[in-house]
Every structure is written in C-alpha cells, then in structure tokens.
Amino acid sequence: xxxxxxxxxxxxxxxxxxxxxxxxxxxxxxxxxxxxxFGHGNVAGIGxxxxxxxxxxEADLPYYLARNEQGMVHASVAYAKMxxxxxxxACTASTGPGSTNMITGAALATTNRLPVLLLPSDMFATRAAxxxxxxxxxTRGGDVTVNDAFRAVSKYFDRVSRPEQLIPAxxxxxxxxTDPVExxxxxxxxxxxxxxxxxxxxxxxxxxRVWHVGRPVPEPSAVERAARLLRGAKxxxxxxxxxxxxxxxxxxxxxxxxATGIPVADTHAGKGAVAWDHxxxxxGIGSTGSYAxxxxxxxADVVLGIxxxxxxxxxxxxxxxxxxxxxxxxLNVARLDAVKHSAEPLVSDARLGVEALxxxxxxxxxxxxxxxxxxxxxxxxxxxxxECFAPDRNTGEFPAQTQILGALNDVLDDRAVVINAxxxxxxxxxxxxxxxxxxxxxxxxAYSCMGYEVAAxxxxxxxxxxxxxxxxxxxxxxxxxxxxxxxxVSEGLKVIIVLVQNHGFASIGAxxxxxxxxxxxxxxxxxxxxxxxLDGGVLPVDLAxxxxxxxxxxxxxTSVDEFRSVMEKxxxxxxxxxxxxxTDLYGPxxxxxxxxxxxxxxxxxxxxxxxxxxxxxxxxxxxxxxx
Numbered sequence: 361x362x363x364x365x366x367x368x369x370x371x372x373x374x375x376x377x378x379x380x381x382x383x384x385x386x387x388x389x390x391x392x393x394x395x396x397x398f399g400h401g402n403v404a405g406i407g408x409x410x411x412x413x414x415x416x417x418e419a420d421l422p423y424y425l426a427r428n429e430q431g432m433v434h435a436s437v438a439y440a441k442m443x444x445x446x447x448x449x450a451c452t453a454s455t456g457p458g459s460t461n462m463i464t465g466a467a468l469a470t471t472n473r474l475p476v477l478l479l480p481s482d483m484f485a486t487r488a489a490x491x492x493x494x495x496x497x498x499t500r501g502g503d504v505t506v507n508d509a510f511r512a513v514s515k516y517f518d519r520v521s522r523p524e525q526l527i528p529a530x531x532x533x534x535x536x537x538t539d540p541v542e543x544x545x546x547x548x549x550x551x552x553x554x555x556x557x558x559x560x561x562x563x564x565x566x567x568x569r570v571w572h573v574g575r576p577v578p579e580p581s582a583v584e585r586a587a588r589l590l591r592g593a594k595x596x597x598x599x600x601x602x603x604x605x606x607x608x609x610x611x612x613x614x615x616x617x618x619a620t621g622i623p624v625a626d627t628h629a630g631k632g633a634v635a636w637d638h639x640x641x642x643x644g645i646g647s648t649g650s651y652a653x654x655x656x657x658x659x660a661d662v663v664l665g666i667x668x669x670x671x672x673x674x675x676x677x678x679x680x681x682x683x684x685x686x687x688x689x690x691l692n693v694a695r696l697d698a699v700k701h702s703a704e705p706l707v708s709d710a711r712l713g714v715e716a717l718x719x720x721x722x723x724x725x726x727x728x729x730x731x732x733x734x735x736x737x738x739x740x741x742x743x744x745x746x747e748c749f750a751p752d753r754n755t756g757e758f759p760a761q762t763q764i765l766g767a768l769n770d771v772l773d774d775r776a777v778v779i780n781a782x783x784x785x786x787x788x789x790x791x792x793x794x795x796x797x798x799x800x801x802x803x804x805x806a807y808s809c810m811g812y813e814v815a816a817x818x819x820x821x822x823x824x825x826x827x828x829x830x831x832x833x834x835x836x837x838x839x840x841x842x843x844x845x846x847x848x849v850s851e852g853l854k855v856i857i858v859l860v861q862n863h864g865f866a867s868i869g870a871x872x873x874x875x876x877x878x879x880x881x882x883x884x885x886x887x888x889x890x891x892x893x894l895d896g897g898v899l900p901v902d903l904a905x906x907x908x909x910x911x912x913x914x915x916x917x918t919s920v921d922e923f924r925s926v927m928e929k930x931x932x933x934x935x936x937x938x939x940x941x942x943t944d945l946y947g948p949x950x951x952x953x954x955x956x957x958x959x960x961x962x963x964x965x966x967x968x969x970x971x972x973x974x975x976x977x978x979x980x981x982x983x984x985x986x987x
Contacts, residue, residue, distance in 0.1 A: 363565070364702065366558065367559075373410060374418065391477065392424055393421060395424050395435065395449055396424070396451065397428075398454060399455065401481025405550065406550070406555060409974055425850070427844055427982075430464050432449075432815070433545075434820045435815045438816035442820050459507055462506075465478075466513040468809050470544030471806040475538075482551040483495050486553055510547040514545045519549040519551070527970070538572075547799045551567075576693055578706055578707070578712060579706075586664075586720075591724050594661055595619075599626070599665045601667040605799075619963055621725045622664070624641055625642050625715055631669065646676045647956040652734070654676070661686060662687050668697070671805075671806065691710060691714070703830065711886060740964065749763060758943050759943055760949075761866070768858065772830065776827060777829045781837065782809060783868075814833060814837075818853065829855045830858060831855060835861040835862065835884070843910075856938075857936070862902055864883035876969030877968075891933065912936045914939075927939060960975075
C-alpha cells in the first residue's frame with residue numbers, strides 16, 4: 361500500500377483540500393478554506409499544516425484570520441446559506457476558551473441546518489502534562505474536556521485521540537456536511553499532541569472525492585395521498601420555507617402557484633422563493649406575519665408546507681392556523697419535519713416534490729371566489745405597508761425604523777442581500793421587505809442570535825462578491841460582535857453596514873411592556889441615583905467612532921431623506937462603509953397580526969403584570985395541537 365508520512369494536522373489539511381460536492385452536475389469545492397485564530401492548541405498543529413500547504417503548494421486550502429471565534433462560525437454559516445448548503449468552511453480554534461467561543465455558532469448552524477466544520481483544539485491525548493493550561497479537571501472522568509459541550513449542538517461529534525482515527529472521522533464528517541437531512545455543525549475535536557503526531561497515511565485517503573448531494577424522489581403513493589387532500593381543499597395555503605430555496609424550487613413553486621391559484625406565504629428562510637409582487641405571494645406568516653398571510657392561514661382548510669420546520673414564529677405559537685378542521689401536507693426532505701402537525705408526509709426534495717404535485721393536480725385549481733379573496737387581502741396588506749413607510753409615520757425626534765426600511769427598499773436593487781438576525785428588525789422586515797430574489801433576504805431567525813449580522817455580512821460577500829451586501833444591525837447586536845469589520849477591511853471586501861442606533865433593546869423593550877414588565881432593563885442609560893435603576897440619562901456612546909476605529913468608512917444620516925442620500929454614496933464606495941442613523945426606540949412598528957407565546961407571571965404585585973396576564977390567558981385559549 362502506498363503511504364505518505366504526515367502529521368495528523370497536515371493530513372487533515374490535505375484531505376479537506378480534495379473534497380468536492382456535486383448536485384445536478386455542478387461541482388464545487390466542499391471546503392473552500394479555513395477560518396482560524398491560533399493559540400497554543402493549534403498553532404503548531406493546524407497552523408503549521410496550513411503554512412506548509414501554502415509554502416509547498418501541496419494542498420490548496422486558503423486560511424482566513426478572524427477576530428472572534430464565534431464570528432468566524434457565523435461567517436461560515438452565512439457563506440453556506442448563500443451557497444445553498446453545497447459548500448462549508450472549516451474553523452480552527454485554540455484550546456479552552458478559543459474553542460468554546462465557537463459553541464454559540466455551532467448551535468446556530470445546527471438550528472438553521474446549515475453546514476460548518478468545527479475543529480476545536482483539545483487537551484493532550486497522552487495526558488503527559490495534566491493538568492495543562494485551560495484544562496477542565498472533571499472528577500467524573502479523565503476523558504472529559506470542555507469540548508464535550510459541542511456534543512449537544514453538533515450533528516456529528518468525534519474526538520480524534522489517535523492519528524489513524526482521523527480517517528473514519530473525516531469521512532463521516534463529510535457525509536454529514538453533505539446530507540440535506542442531517543447537516544449542521546460537525547465537530548472534530550483535535551488534541552494538540554495528536555495534531556503534531558506523524559503517521560503513515562494511505563495515499564488513497566487524499567484522493568479527489570466528490571460527495572453527491574442527491575434529490576430524494578417522492579414516493580408515487582405519497583404524491584397521490586397529498587394530491588387527494590389538496591383536491592378537496594376550498595381554501596388551501598402554501599407555506600414556503602428555507603428548503604424551497606436550498607433545493608432551487610423557486611421556478612417550480614411559482615409555476616405551481618400560478619397553475620393552481622394557491623396563495624404562497626413564506627417564512628423568514630423562505631422569503632423570496634416567490635417574488636413579493638407575484639399575484640400569489642401573500643407575505644410572511646406567523647407571529648410577525650403580514651395581514652394577508654395570517655388571515656388566509658386562519659381560514660385555510662389545507663396547508664401545504666414546503667421545506668419548513670414550523671417554528672413557533674411560523675405558527676404564531678400554534679394559533680395562526682385557526683380552521684378547526686385544518687389538515688397539513690408537508691413536503692420536506694427530512695421526515696422529522698414532514699410529519700409535524702399530524703401531516704400527510706411527502707418526504708422528498710422540495711423541487712421534485714413540487715413538480716410531482718403539479719403533475720398530479722394538472723387539472724385542478726382553486727375557485728374564483730378564493731382568488732378574489734386573496735387579491736383583496738393583498739391590496740389591504742400593501743396599504744398597511746405604505747402606512748409604515750409614510751413620511752409622517754414617526755412622532756418623535758428620530759425617524760421610525762420602518763421609514764428607514766422603506767427607504768432601503770427603494771435604493772437597493774433586486775440582487776442586493778439584506779442581512780439581519782435579532783431584535784425588532786426581523787419582525788419589521790418580515791412584513792415590509794420586498795424580496796424578488798431568493799438570496800436577497802438573509803435573516804437568521806432559527807437561533808435569532810444577536811451578533812450574527814456583521815460576521816454574516818463577511819461570509820455572504822465571500823460567497824457572492826457580485827452582490828451588494830447590506831448588513832442591518834442595531835446597537836445591541838453591534839456591541840455584542842462587530843470585530844469582523846476588521847476582517848472585511850483586511851480582506852479588501854466591500855460591505856455596507858447600516859448601524860441603527862436607538863439606545864436600547866427596542867424589540868425586548870416592547871415585549872417587556874406588553875408582558876407587564878415596563879421595559880425594565882432594556883435601555884442603555886446611566887444608573888439613576890434616586891431610583892437605583894438604569895433609567896437615567898442617555899449614555900454618551902459613539903458607535904460611529906468605534907466603527908471608524910475598526911477601519912470602516914463612516915457616513916451619518918439624521919433623517920430619512922439624508923439616509924437615502926448617504927446610501928447612494930455607500931453604494932458607490934469601494935470599501936466597507938458604515939451608515940449610522942438614529943431611530944426612535946419606541947417605534948412605531950408595523951401592526952401585529954399574530955401572537956407569540958411568552959409566559960406572563962401568574963401572580964404579581966404590579967398592576968401592569970396582572971393586566972398583561974389577563975391578555976395572555978385569553979390568547980392561550982386559541983392555542984392548540986394540530987391532531
């Protein structure tokens with residue numbers, strides 16, 4: 361057997377450089393590069409291997425220096441999302457805190473079902489120097505390390521305690537990364553001594569491998585059962601999720617909606633699968649959904665879910681589908697999602713499943729009365745949107761956030777990518793953002809992780825440099841993680857960051873108020889000497905100066921018209937540009953058409969909390985299991 365003598369780290373780098381994915385005849389690098397921050401756990405292992413590969417050109421695996429380990433995972437996830445899960449970065453981190461900093465990113469990847477390969481450095485496999493710096497000593501067992509925390513948030517976890525263990529571990533990692541059902545964070549924990557240990561590797565381990573990402577074909581009898589349910593529907597509704605986008609089902613879905621007349625609502629991950637102004641598109645559904653989508657959901661007798669996992673925001677905590685006899689047909693590549701809500705499951709690739717249903721329903725469509733009802737609801741929804749964008753929308757000193765979003769809608773082209781994750785903006789965006797392109801709306805709302813936005817802008821731009829990438833970030837998320845601005849600058853990438861500052865947590869503040877907690881602890885204020893609470897004067901924080909200090913160009917806007925003007929300058933810029941604008945902490949936000957289950961204290965000394973509980977208890981009466 362032909363062998364090559366390399367360290368474990370050198371072997372891993374060479375292996376990763378030769379992995380490819382393929383779908384529909386299109387091949388691409390599965391692992392296009394590796395993010396990392398070096399420390400004593402990986403500098404002499406993975407770090408040396410990457411250097412050697414670059415110098416000798418024995419392996420093509422570019423290295424990218426991040427500024428925060430969580431941030432580099434977020435960038436990797438955003439890249440994978442833009443590439444329809446067909447490519448995934450690797451991330452290397454040093455032992456201890458360097459590695460555990462990646463755990464939040466791992467949870468985000470797995471929750472969103474997006475692939476990323478994590479390579480946390482681990483303690484000595486030989487235990488020759490126990491306990492080493494940053495080592496956890498666990499009285500329950502000598503083999504426990506902090507990296508065991510990755511197990512709960514990874515779709516696959518392995519610890520490579522001997523060089524030869526890398527062979528099955530690496531192959532298993534690629535299998536999971538390229539499986540649409542199982543994909544998410546994949547973690548290979550690498551003890552620092554094993555990284556540097558040499559072994560005689562079979563040469564075939566490094567051969568070019570193509571991992572075929574298949575399209576599972578729907579079972580004919582399942583198509584027949586699903587079609588039978590849909591044929592009996594008078595008020596059917598489609599809910600398009602992320603699976604519709606990742607499978608490239610947009611054209612098939614649009615044709616299916618046109619042929620049958622079934623209206624299409626979308627989740628955050630599915631927005632743009634059907635263009636916002638298509639006659640069958642009714643907007644976002646659920647807790648922050650549009651008027652049209654939620655009204656149709658309340659009436660729907662059959663719901664066709666396509667590539668959605670039915671989060672509580674999609675179902676408005678099991679209240680939005682109000683018809684007592686509602687039935688579900690779930691088209692999903694994962695059986696876990698296909699059977700939710702006691703549905704008739706159609707386990708299949710989304711595109712092939714839609715095409716199969718279109719064939720089975722070729723002679724069927726909804727009646728004209730339902731088409732008219734849908735058109736009327738869409739018209740009212742457009743009126744609501746325009747009211748949110750109106751010049752007199754705000755009543756305070758600063759513009760309303762909805763006005764800024766309206767202006768941004770106007771100045772960006774259809775291919776521009778808008779990125780957001782947490783706070784009040786996802787809710788506003790779900791109702792108001794007008795996406796025509798399936799990649800134009802990039803809102804991470806499975807894990808809803810503050811701090812995702814800036815790093816995600818970096819990953820999205822790397823995935824498609826031809827698109828304008830616009831990061832929408834509030835001051836709360838910005839303060840949690842803005843470091844990757846430095847990486848954007850160092851890599852020469854142009855990203856526009858719209859920094860919306862309202863001196864607090866607008867979303868949680870409004871939620872707190874609705875739950876009777878009076879916006880407690882949700883404003884960025886000095887501690888008041890009399891009350892002892894954080895409700896004093898506004899803090900003198902200059903986030904624009906901070907962004908400038910990280911290397912970005914900074915533009916300021918104080919009104920909606922000025923925002924439009926500076927956005928044109930940002931679009932013309934060649935470098936990462938931050939557009940700083942202050943907005944009103946108190947909104948107003950779009951009107952609510954759905955509910956979200958956040959429990960309220962059942963007993964309280966506060967009048968506000970007691971009143972909120974009465975409202976909560978009334979809403980709970982509408983909550984149900986779909987059986």
